[in-house]
Amino acid sequence: MNLTVTSSPHIRSNNSTKKIMRDVVIALLPALAAGVIYYGLRALLVVVVCMAAAIASEWICGMMIYKRNTVSDGSAGVTGLLLALTLPATVPYWAAAIGSVFAIIVIKALCGGLGKNTFNPALAARAFLMLLWPSYLVRYVAPGTSLSLFGSNVDAVASATPLHHMQMPALPEESLLTMFLGNIGGTIGETCTLALLLGGAYLVYRKVISIRIPAAYVGTVAVLTLVFSKGEDPVAWMLYSLLGGGVMLGAIFMATDYATSPVTPNGQLIYGIGCGVLTVLFRYFGLFPEGVTYAILIMNAAAWIIDAHTAPRRFGAKKGGKA
């Protein structure tokens, strides 16, 4: 008889890192489907390239640094998928692949691997590509444009996203419904708000994420764009601000990344509000029409500090007081 002696608890829930990653992928499927419907097979190939490069990088890091297979937890695949969704379908495959390699090797593995990275790998990679090849990252095309799968898409007629038009007081031409359905120019995964909300609802239902960060983020952007409206109709301006650009993808899938966001309930609210404020700030005063990527990356750096200052009330301590 050989009895195992390890510490309590002796039973464990069915939760696993793998299952959580699987849920995130499931939640992203609607947005991915929308991307493929609007921008064609090339969008799907960008996703495949990003995921493959991320998984290959993870496998190499796993074998060299951790001496075990770290691909199986699924996190590298999720990073690749998330990065792809922040890129336009016209992006050169090699640039997409470089982004994934950078995300996994520089941002994740060099920080110590899963759960230890300071910055969201997908967003950090997007920021990296943005600084190196900005033109590739803003070459949006109108939905339905036929893109060459393997040839050059330099000649594809680039269309600005509705967000670009919001630099001016006038609102974009697209109807709010078109925006909500995502039938507009943009990155592969950011345009279809309906799909993103479906995915977000699934994650909240599965208790993978709490609604705090997305709600605080979206809520803050809504309030700020309503109060400091630059359009003729403040409500419409607010709605276009939420539907155009990456706020939804960022709030639901990027800002909620476990490793780079706070875990305390109050910390999550503060973090969400911070993301919202920075997003609006960058959009209003920055060089680029979009600000989600840098807003979240900056708040990433503050995640641990926010946690440290938002500890839950100690059990037994009076509200507001100390035990």
Added chain:
Amino acid sequence: MKHLFYGGVHPADKKALSAGLALKKIEEPKQVIIPMSQHIGASATPLVAVGDVVKKGQKIGDGEGLCVPVHASVSGKVVAVEPRRHPNGKMVTSIIIENDFQNTLDTTMIPHEEAASLSREEIIAIIREAGIVGMGGATFSTSVKAAVDAKIDTLIANACECEPYITADDTLLRTNAKQVISGIKLIAQAVKPDHMVLAIEDNKKEAIAELKKLLANEENIELRELPTRYPQGGERQLVQAVTGREIVPGQLPSTVGCMVFNVATCDAVYKAVCLGKPVTERIVTVTGEAVKNPGNFIVPTGTPMEEVIGAAGGLTEDVWKVISGGPMMGLAQPDICAPVIKGTNAILCLSTAQNGENPNQTCIRCGKCLTVCPTHLQPLYMNVYTKKKDVEALEQYHILDCIECGCCAYECPAKLPLVEQFRIGKQLVREGKKS
């Protein structure tokens, strides 16, 4: 349903394995091993020596302070007084008695038929002499608890038995609820509460039906059915669930006007006062997927676990762990030689299929540990700072408030051994405080 205390988890309760079965008495053991420490606090000093003949129920160890007397559970001859392995893994001075199967009873303690006339002091003295400790597993001296001088408005009898698998208290209530209620009233006679609450989780239908019948005419004892959720049976969680009050860390429930006694403790009080019997036996649930015939047994204290498991048909081939206590807080045993003691409510035998451990994973900061912690702690950071041996940070994160309920580790998707780490962390903090 809304739960009434913070956090917590709801694992499959697996109580069906042993619930509802008849209560059986195990065969008298040939030899018993009586550890001098079956309670929190200093060990008792042996009062007998090798060669002495002892009677069943005779006091064979005692001490001062939090120490609780220890009694012989069989009559016979003392064959050794030596360190033996305790269910907690430590070597503890134990008295080994060879059973003479004569069942000669010690009559030092006398039955009180007219218990209603006993004073607070008399009842507390009887509780101490009978060697009663918290029988739910905490094993804190019941007489010391009851003697705390404080105004108690709510006396809570704890029948939650929130750990999965265990059905010892459930069996006690199904078979002997009347005695338990008498015991509650005796404790009330000593601590003089304004009212009494018998708290039970709603997964014990049969016991609840029995209690409803018996409590129909008891105006001052309220039966409180609580939604099943672990660790509701923890003292602090139960006080919160029943009264909404939070106990300040490091303080006793009496500071918020409550006292909590396990129902098996109440039963022991009844037996001590009314029948003149000290604690020499208890109900033990032998259960789990790796035991052939799970059941609930009356077991003399000091009986080696091996014999109790034998009474339940023995272990199966695929046994993985044998645990003294429940799956969330019990202690894994290296073998099955250690004895059943006063606080042993279960011997849980898990098979390899229950092995959910998966080492070498890393924290992904999902924060689930935080949401299930009933004491508002941040297990993920306690884990980080224990690994860094950062005593200052550990104190800041109030690691000493951790009740080791195991909810965080249960829920952790990375299967991190959090409770194990926190024991190390707590030790670091205690050592840091000393120096």
